[in-house]
Amino acid sequence: MSMNKFPCVLIYSCSDDDPLKTIKLIRDEENIQVSNYEGNILSNCWTIDCKYYTADINLCTSNNLNELSEQFIHNVNAIIILFNIEKSNMIEIMDKCLPVVKQSQAEVLILLSEKKIDEMSTNVNSNTIFEWCRKNNFELIVLDEIADEMDTTGIERVRQALYAHHWPNLKAKCQITHPSTKAVIEDTVINSQLSGELSDLKMDTEQDTDLFSEMFEVDNDFFKTIDKVRKLKEKISAMPDEERKDAAEKALTESWKAFFGEDVDF
Incomplete structure (x- = not known):
């Protein structure tokens, strides 16, 4: 090319x-x-x-x-x-x-x-x-x-x-359709510091909530999930510091539930 x-x-x-x-x-x-x-x-x-x-x-x-x-x-x-x-x-x-x-x-x-x-x-x-x-x-x-x-x-x-970003010409090294194992969580959330991306979130509109729910559909692959996290942050970025804590806690809670199930303890 x-x-x-x-x-x-x-x-x-x-x-x-x-x-x-x-x-x-x-x-x-x-x-x-x-x-x-x-x-x-x-x-x-x-x-x-x-x-x-x-x-x-x-x-x-x-x-x-x-x-x-x-x-x-x-x-x-x-x-x-x-x-x-x-x-x-x-x-x-x-x-x-x-x-x-x-x-x-x-x-x-x-x-x-x-x-x-x-x-x-x-x-x-x-x-x-x-x-x-x-x-x-x-x-x-x-x-x-x-x-x-x-x-x-x-x-x-x-x-x-x-x-x-999901680059149009990327060549995947592996296919991830259901990121549910601990190894994948460590790579995509911890090592990529996905929790850091979520720390600036504030879900205060119906549209943001819908996007958040969609982000964790079980049939999403790795790249789509990461891309939706980024889009969600962009929609509600630059909010005052005092408004971020509750949103970050909610986002991280839902993230772990999506990956580990509803029975996970926090």
């Missing part, structure tokens, strides 16, 4: 941050090979090789969204927007990315900040950023945020979101 046929991750900078730096962080490599995909698009080919599948994808950057071809946008499965909270016109700049987001129908949407959002040192109200993420189904990730035992943050969270 030609490199131009691989699904793509578009990394676009709304700030002075270099997208190539983000690609190096994702790959955890300082020396990467970059080629010209088409037009003003630079690309780095990356083979995702995890326990369950392999997939060849392109990590791409462009400095002009207006020059992206329809074919390229069609191949975009994930979009990562780099932003600087200290810029006063940040929301306006981010809004200019939305036409490409909608045209691409990308399922992994990440707003990536170099620094933690501090209300006292920014020109943009933090709630405005959270609302933008909620409205446009983006996940806000901060690079310098420190993870706790139940959460994944920074570039590790970016990698996790990319690993969890």
Whole structure:
């Protein structure tokens, strides 16, 4: 398959941050090979090789969204927007990315900040950023945020979101149709830190509850389950900290019941 046929991750900078730096962080490599995909698009080919599948994808950057071809946008499965909270016109700049987001129908949407959002040192109200993420189904990730035992943050969270996506060209190493064994739980929930993904959840609408119930249908395979977890989080991300605890407890309880049965003790 030609490199131009691989699904793509578009990394676009709304700030002075270099997208190539983000690609190096994702790959955890300082020396990467970059080629010209088409037009003003630079690309780095990356083979995702995890326990369950392999997939060849392109990590791409462009400095002009207006020059992206329809074919390229069609191949975009994930979009990562780099932003600087200290810029006063940040929301306006981010809004200019939305036409490409909608045209691409990308399922992994990440707003990536170099620094933690501090209300006292920014020109943009933090709630405005959270609302933008909620409205446009983006996940806000901060690079310098420190993870706790139940959460994944920074570039590790970016990698996790990319690993969890069901890439159209993935080659499965095994078939999982009913994740009910302890070994699978350890790999998909603990090692992938699925509990960390669920820690930001808040189920407060009928639509979210329906999606949560659907997520644990017994005929779902591994990739669909992980993908629905991510979509559920995106729908209700960026909620205040005080509202997350009850939702996280409910989500984790239902997760264990789905995997181990109703009789499990908590």
